[in-house]
Amino acid sequence: MKIRRVNDFVIRFANVNGSGSASANDLLAKTIFRLGVPINPYNIFPSNIQGLPTWFEVRISEKGYLGRRGGVDFIVAVNGQTLRQDYDMVQPGGYFLYDSTRKLPDEYRREDITVIDIPLTRLCNEEFSDPRLQQLLKNIIYIGAVSALLDIPLDTVSQAILKQFKKKPKLAKPNIQALKIGFDYACAHHSNSCGLSIRSSTAVGDRILMDGNTAAGLGALYAGATVVGWYPITPSTSVIETFERFANLYRVDKESGKKNFTVIQAEDELAAIGIAIGAGWSGARAFTATSGPGLSLMTEFLGLAYFAEIPIVLVNVQRCGPSTGMPTRTQQADILASAYSSHGDTRNVLLFPRDPHECFQMTADAFDLADRLQTPVIVMSDLDLGMNNHLCEALHWDDKRKYDRGKVMSAEDLEALTEPWGRYLDVDGDGICYRTYPGTHPDKGAYVTRGTSHNEYAAYTEENQAYERGMKRLMGKWNTARCLVPRPEITIRKKGSKIAALYFGTTTDAAREALDQLESSSIFINEMRIRAYPFQKEVFDFINQHDIVFVIEQNRDSQMKILLSGGCRVSPGRLIAVTHFNGLPITAIIIRNQIHTALLNRKLKQQ
Amino acid sequence: MKIRRVNDFVIRFANVNGSGSASANDLLAKTIFRLGVPINPYNIFPSNIQGLPTWFEVRISEKGYLGRRGGVDFIVAVNGQTLRQDYDMVQPGGYFLYDSTRKLPDEYRREDITVIDIPLTRLCNEEFSDPRLQQLLKNIIYIGAVSALLDIPLDTVSQAILKQFKKKPKLAKPNIQALKIGFDYACAHHSNSCGLSIRSSTAVGDRILMDGNTAAGLGALYAGATVVGWYPITPSTSVIETFERFANLYRVDKESGKKNFTVIQAEDELAAIGIAIGAGWSGARAFTATSGPGLSLMTEFLGLAYFAEIPIVLVNVQRCGPSTGMPTRTQQADILASAYSSHGDTRNVLLFPRDPHECFQMTADAFDLADRLQTPVIVMSDLDLGMNNHLCEALHWDDKRKYDRGKVMSAEDLEALTEPWGRYLDVDGDGICYRTYPGTHPDKGAYVTRGTSHNEYAAYTEENQAYERGMKRLMGKWNTARCLVPRPEITIRKKGSKIAALYFGTTTDAAREALDQLESSSIFINEMRIRAYPFQKEVFDFINQHDIVFVIEQNRDSQMKILLSGGCRVSPGRLIAVTHFNGLPITAIIIRNQIHTALLNRKLKQQ
Amino acid sequence: MSYVRSAIRHPDAEKNALGYTRKEYEGAISSLCAGCGHDSISSAIITVCFEMDLEPHRIVKLSGIGCSSKTPAYFLGKSHGFNSVHGRMPSVATGANMANRDLIYIGVSGDGDTASIGIGQFAHVVRRNLNMVYIVMNNGCYGLTKGQDSATADKGSKTKKGSPVVLESIDLCEMAIQGGAGFVARGFSGDKKQMIMMLKAAISHTGLAFVDIVSPCVSFNNVPSSTKSYTWVREHMEASHTFDFIPYCQEISTDYTNGKTTPITLHDGSTIKICKVKNGTDITRRSSAIAELEKAKEQQHILTGVLYLDPDSKDTHEVLGTSAIPLNSMTEKELCPGNELLAKVNDSFR
């Protein structure tokens, strides 16, 4: 039985990295997206530059489910190294397209799938002679074939090629030619063999297809970040690269040609965050971005920024740890390391974006929060979100929005003071004090910032009461932070249901899909998406309104569950961990199964 | 009313640092100790080298309470900078000794204390002319005076001086002379004015007076540590300095003069722990010691050692954070930073010594644990424990004890294998695998250690199942660790009591004293001293047997409580934080008061 | 020495061109050991800023951790300061300078702070040629942690504890020249005149001005066998040449225009005059400057003075093309591209 579905399946491409397949695959994904069909493309790539297996998976979902689904309906297998593995992973009823220039070995004998043979290499070499082009165009040939098989009009894909090569029209021609070769071959030899098809739709609407790192970079740009210190590391590198690219477009003074920003590639992550701290202290909006090992290296400086109360934004694009781990795989496993980063009683504010739109929004908001709270704010993205395209709401900026620079004293403010100014003097009880930028006033408002203990007037002190007052005030500030960070998003599927689930960040799409599925079998699970740490009262209220709450996350240790428990406000057994941590994004199936099993066990116990 | 007490009071010396007072004060403390009276000396010193106020406080307690008591009965005020503050802090009925060469200002008018004037400077300058000696001997003069006032026989102190100057007998003479001057002056002018006295006792018994860092250094020496990487930082520096000093005595080959150890002062803490990791990997017992900022800098490497499974020991002598904080003040505030150190799903084994004896024991045991578990083991000392002398059981080493080097394959073991060896292959289900040292065998047992993901045979892999298997095995190893680390120490003061307290490390003495006091007002609080992380089942059993459990610790955020809650096995409201975090050691009074208030509030609520 | 002394001569009330007395350049009372070289350097910094008529609030002082790094609390009380973490002053200074290029940045560090834990940040701030004065108060030891050898302790040199240093020492001046600093000098805390002159020139220079000042630690490393002790330095100090600093404002007097001196004009228009150059050393040529240092080392001499100077050196802002307006003063207007452009961006992601 062939799988027959319209606008609802998963297609996967098995390639070798560095072979130009990425842009070809992307072309197809973009084409489907432009036909108005929601897609979720996902790239599985190795931690090297060239020659190793890589996969590109596109989930197509008219209904708009944007998490990874799991399982593959159609595979385009053009990497000899993984042919068997790719062959085996096709769902029963699915499709296996391969380069039949070389015959499929005899032991490939599945009866439950449709094998589609296209002699890609032969077709390509017959038509093109330049060996460099051959490699690239072979990819386009299979895109042509797949288009035909999925009933995508040739013209639509051609348009996409023309758009892609707008600046290099000479290259468009052979590409279109290759496309047609594949398309025609498939039509001629495999018409009607594929039960999957794409039909144009309105489901995408106004949405865009963007990766989270681009969005975060744009968020920083719009929020007025001017100083960046960074050090390259996968998967956060493109946050900075995007910022710099757009800044070079939109932030260069027309007249002088001078830049209204600066990006410093530092010698390491310690320096990267040090630069951000120096600039934040001096009144510029400053940020850095990093991943895994970089976060660990920033530990000491994060403690300084917490204690000396310096605003900075850190975009943490999480990858698979511990240690160097799997640099090109995803996880949400830096939660504890970020929240509790640094020795002593240190705590950091975290934001958890769920999609690129929120990467933009939250990164921008992070600058306001950091300035308002005078503390580091960490945007907790991850590789899945950061480096893959996601369908999301178009970005928007309210042109009336003013940057909230927080409590800063100008020269006039200082002049107007009747009481002596104290850098760490809490004059209005919110735990946040007024600061000054260097150079503000000839004889007022200067002070020495330090990581050592200080009194209200920023003087060094070893007096225990002064230290204690300061630490208590910081706790007060933490409570102010609780009121300022984004609230959780709560959905009550059934009033009075005693079962709930909570999730955050990139777990959102898969979680919602799983809960939808469960709902369709009459299991109603209320849900809460956590968007920030510190947690508000309503987070705990929601939890305590339910008997059990599944905490769905992508790490081994249930770090969010630990963080929630740290508040000591949840009964034992109430939070149930649903985890997935093998480096690939979590899927609805995984979540559904774990919840199912847990509910079943519970029933058994209660009987 | 004068305070009149024998062998039960607090005396404090107010000095200027770098003036030689430390050794003089120590002399008196040692003398009292040698008279068999339990003491707890405590040094409050500034983070600089010379010229700032410093205090030395000795609690004397026949009953053997060794925590800080709080309050001062007798102050020796020889620092003009803090005279007023010192004057004000004497308990009503107490004693104030000052250098009357300069008259006490008129506004010093307390009627509730006894002022003892001794013209220290004048007496000293009349007798000694060398200005360098003058400064030092003035200290000895007040020691003489205090001895007289406390009824300590002159001869006993003289003996102590002779012992101290055994190697420089020429210096003993003027010291004894100075001592006598002070002693005689006090006898002549203040006989019977002091109600405090010392009487020789047997309470000390066999115990020794040692600081925790010395003990930890000795522990490492006895456990066979050979490679040390370190970087100086207060208050951990003396762990290494002691190790090196004793190693130079006991670990130098008589014949060759060569060292059976090596101590490398590294360029920073990253290198320090890197050196330990390289050596641990290569089969030497290796360790490092650090504090606060150093711990933060070791974050990345700790993650590597966790994931690549390399045994190392880290002695973390905690100080007052966050950031540089108060480097010469104490706290127990690195618990979360140590337990969860590094990004990704990393966890580290912690040990919590309560006194120098346990510093010795646990540091030695840490090497066995690290080798057995192939993971970092962190000994959680603190400034109070590490840098102050504490009365404790004499150190003991069982000469039959063998170092447990854990699962290591020799060349013969490798030869004997019938199955291929895998560095990360768990052959017996405890989550721990066999390792080899470099150079073991010509063609078996070699592998590449890495912080990237690896399969059972140590080959690099990005395969998600292999990664997941490895991470699950590490979780299994964590459970093995739970069985191997020291168990909690539980004391049931009253069977069936629903109130309990838990504490750890240097909080122990003050906590026990507080619980004794509460017991004497018929409040029976059962107690548990936690000695290690991961927590055993009995830790949670104990907690759950009680309605409320006070968690007593020296940090702002109740970090141990958070760590306990992370397991999600404790009901909300059951753990009640008792914290103290101003940098001075916690006292029985502080604990008693907080518990009292909490119990009172609870009663009110229940009514 | 040619720095301008004001005509008025009441030592206490003496005022500079801004009407400030020297007092107004002082800071809190030092808590360092009596006699510590670092205090002399603080004092020189105070003198320099006072005499150069710098507005205190336009100066930013930064440091790492150590006795030396505490000194910013002891000078320029009207300036903003940042006492950061151990060895990381350079990155913090980089950020601050990027945020506001209009201020004067003085970084203070120790030999432990710079040559050990901070050597990476040092090498790279030098490479960036950040516009700042980077002072190392070099005592060959870790003062604050009680006297361990540092990486600048010379091989063979004996410290208080008596055992000779066994490892090669790191010469920060040589590293700075190699690494791209535009101005490199070495002084001695016991030679106030020279210190003042070179600090003035350092401030006038645009780009990274590195000043290594040997500064004996009286508590832990002042025994005569230590090459960082007062005695040793006095005996082995050798000036690479004598030199004069002539501030921009001052008219050049005739005795400087003779043929024996080489004038080098600094970025702010001031001039430095090098006289009595030894055997043809050209301090504007790196290879020559490095060779001189290596030679002095072979002869166990401490070469002092301005060792290297690139009058054309370009600082980070110039190299990166940053706006002349301080970045920290920009607002939504300059910084936010607005929603219209964002709509265009959206389109490119469809």
Add this chain to the structure above:
Amino acid sequence: MSYVRSAIRHPDAEKNALGYTRKEYEGAISSLCAGCGHDSISSAIITVCFEMDLEPHRIVKLSGIGCSSKTPAYFLGKSHGFNSVHGRMPSVATGANMANRDLIYIGVSGDGDTASIGIGQFAHVVRRNLNMVYIVMNNGCYGLTKGQDSATADKGSKTKKGSPVVLESIDLCEMAIQGGAGFVARGFSGDKKQMIMMLKAAISHTGLAFVDIVSPCVSFNNVPSSTKSYTWVREHMEASHTFDFIPYCQEISTDYTNGKTTPITLHDGSTIKICKVKNGTDITRRSSAIAELEKAKEQQHILTGVLYLDPDSKDTHEVLGTSAIPLNSMTEKELCPGNELLAKVNDSFR
């Protein structure tokens, strides 16, 4: 070239004195880009170890993070290896070497790994003069993170992206000489002969042997305008002198005993013969070696060959007086002072 080729000439089965074929010195299949310079260096390392008859299991290979740092997986499959964290290979190597001084340590790093994040560890392992061969596979960029400029990218040099490098480059050889390394050389991945010779000498040397090998990154930094490209290096390479490496075992043939060459005996008895030294450079004198490097830089040349050599250099163990017996082999017997002594210690605390 004078390294010994075994008499037997079946290329595949050729065996060395230990009876091993070259194959037994190989590692896993490389996952680097086809044509990457790093693979040539791996291959040279394999050849060197094979030809020097080194027992593979007596070699330890260590690295940081980067394409270059992956190579230890691709050579010497019978050796223990440690692929550590970014920039921190030197400390791990220090620990391993301290634990067991009897093995041969080969560290591999990249220019990002060493000249940026790892420059502190580099400077200090050099200062310690750890007995190891420290190889930097220098491509002027961060290969693994897709081609950002590294700190060894030469000022003005243009990378694939087209914009010239704006900052001063760091010369690791110069730093190594200054910092105390006993052996410093520079090679080119395209010149296998020279590489093999200098790696052999490096292994024979006791103490830190630093070998900087320019190794073009074909994916991100091989455009002709880059000073780290094949083309550029070939055109600007200049050997400081020719030299020969003569292993200890080999009889010195007469053609080496003429007056034109300077023989230098290495620690293991091997000899290195320096011929055709340019204008009197003395590679055993630091100042002279540094001057040569500076001169080549002024002339835009890449100086290759053994640049500096201190035949008397003392490694960490010698300097610290560690036991000749590897520390990791000691047991309770050598290490534990026993309870009797502890009782004495107790007494001193009463």
